Amino acid sequence: MSEALQVNSYFNDQVKSIALNNAEGVSTLGVMAVGEYEFGTSQKEYMTVVSGSLTVKLPGQDDWQTFSKQETFIVDANQSFEVKVTEMTAYLCRYE
Numbered sequence: 406m407s408e409a410l411q412v413n414s415y416f417n418d419q420v421k422s423i424a425l426n427n428a429e430g431v432s433t434l435g436v437m438a439v440g441e442y443e444f445g446t447s448q449k450e451y452m453t454v455v456s457g458s459l460t461v462k463l464p465g466q467d468d469w470q471t472f473s474k475q476e477t478f479i480v481d482a483n484q485s486f487e488v489k490v491t492e493m494t495a496y497l498c499r500y501e
Contacts, residue, residue, distance in 0.1 A: 416442055422498070431500045437490045445485045449501040453477040457494030462487040 411424040413433070420442060422435030437459070452459075458473045464484040472478055480486050 416440065429499075433498045433500075435496055435498065437488070437494050437496065439490050439492065442488045442490070443485055444488065446480050446482055449482050450480045451477055451499040451501070452480070453497045453499075455495040455497055457490070457492050459494055459496065460489040460491070 413422045413424065413435075414420070415422075419438040419440050420435060422433040425432045425434065434455075452472075454472050454474055454476055456474060458471055460469050460471045461478055462469050463478065463486050464480065469489070470478070
């Protein structure tokens with residue numbers, strides 16, 4: 406019997422993700438619409454841009470960094486980070 410897919414929605418449906426739990430661990434695949442968002446972490450997160458780009462202000466940083474397709478950034482557990490999205494962007498987030 407297969408598990409049902411868990412779909413998460415944030416920021417009035419501007420960010421949606423589908424959770425995945427397999428032999429590689431827990432991940433989410435998602436899409437962000439154009440906008441500005443702030444996320445909090447409960448676990449260490451490895452976020453990889455799949456399509457589009459994300460401009461991110463990582464915890465403890467003053468400067469914004471832009472991550473494009475196939476680039477990854479890491480956010481430690483119990484942190485928050487800000488994201489600016491200028492085009493519809495897909496991402497993969499792996500949790501540790």
